[in-house]
Amino acid sequence: MASERKMGGLSGRLALVTGGGRGIGREIARHLAAAGADIALTYRRDREAAEEAAGEIRRLGRRAGLYEVDVERIEDLGPLVDRVIGELGPVGILINNAGVASSGRPVADTDAAEVQRLLNVHAVAPFELAKRVLPGMRTLGRGDIVMISSVATMAMAAGGAPYNMAKSAMEALALTLAKEERRHGVRVNIVAPGLTVTDMGRRLVKARSGQDIAELNASKPFGRVSEPADVAAAVSFLVSPENAYVSGQKINVDGGG
Numbered sequence: 001m002a003s004e005r006k007m008g009g010l011s012g013r014l015a016l017v018t019g020g021g022r023g024i025g026r027e028i029a030r031h032l033a034a035a036g037a038d039i040a041l042t043y044r045r046d047r048e049a050a051e052e053a054a055g056e057i058r059r060l061g062r063r064a065g066l067y068e069v070d071v072e073r074i075e076d077l078g079p080l081v082d083r084v085i086g087e088l089g090p091v092g093i094l095i096n097n098a099g100v101a102s103s104g105r106p107v108a109d110t111d112a113a114e115v116q117r118l119l120n121v122h123a124v125a126p127f128e129l130a131k132r133v134l135p136g137m138r139t140l141g142r143g144d145i146v147m148i149s150s151v152a153t154m155a156m157a158a159g160g161a162p163y164n165m166a167k168s169a170m171e172a173l174a175l176t177l178a179k180e181e182r183r184h185g186v187r188v189n190i191v192a193p194g195l196t197v198t199d200m201g202r203r204l205v206k207a208r209s210g211q212d213i214a215e216l217n218a219s220k221p222f223g224r225v226s227e228p229a230d231v232a233a234a235v236s237f238l239v240s241p242e243n244a245y246v247s248g249q250k251i252n253v254d255g256g257g
Helices: 002-008 023-034 047-059 074-088 112-137 161-184 199-209 213-219 228-239
Strands: 014-017 038-043 064-068 093-096 143-148 186-193 250-253
Touching: 014 023, 014 074, 023 038, 023 047, 023 093, 023 143, 023 228, 038 047, 038 074, 047 064, 064 074, 074 112, 093 112, 112 143, 112 161, 143 161, 143 228, 161 186, 186 228, 199 213, 228 250
Parallel strands: 014 038, 014 093, 038 064, 093 143, 143 186, 186 250
Antiparallel strands: none
């Protein structure tokens, strides 16, 4: 019975997953499709990877729509949502996952343009997407918005001001929305991964230490670096029928630090 509930729990719902063609976004999309949701995936450049992700979703028996968009271009997000709704229906689940890394320089050596870019991608775009999907979401009886943030907002490490600022703004948006939208049946939560085995994670480790990410397994909680499936599992719970009462919360997916 529990397995049946899990597999059918999202049947009839549409999830919009930004940055859904690769990495964490792709795994989130796959998990939600396995639970019964139809998926609208956005991607920025890698059409081949996005098509592969859409193929996985369709093989699970779900609808998959592909949408090329750079979420930094805020003016493109309204037309994106209009297309998704027109082709697939109202969005019941919004996963704000698309992201970019900062250059890792100290504030004294960082251009304001980099700060603005990361704020646009991580905070202004989620704001605009939420604003655009909420009118339809409010009519569905239940809606879910999940922000994919980062444990970086706990450490506020040196050399990461643009990223730290942008993810903090994203979290502020989520906590505000949670209070505004609960009367409409919309739950808003944050999932914050630590280092995860993705292309970005591999590049980060290589740039900082020259190591392969797998070499860090022994030093990490539970003997391994986090996988995208760990993040997707947390998201899947938050948007599932099993979560009736959790909103305005943050789950850190880092093995406990």
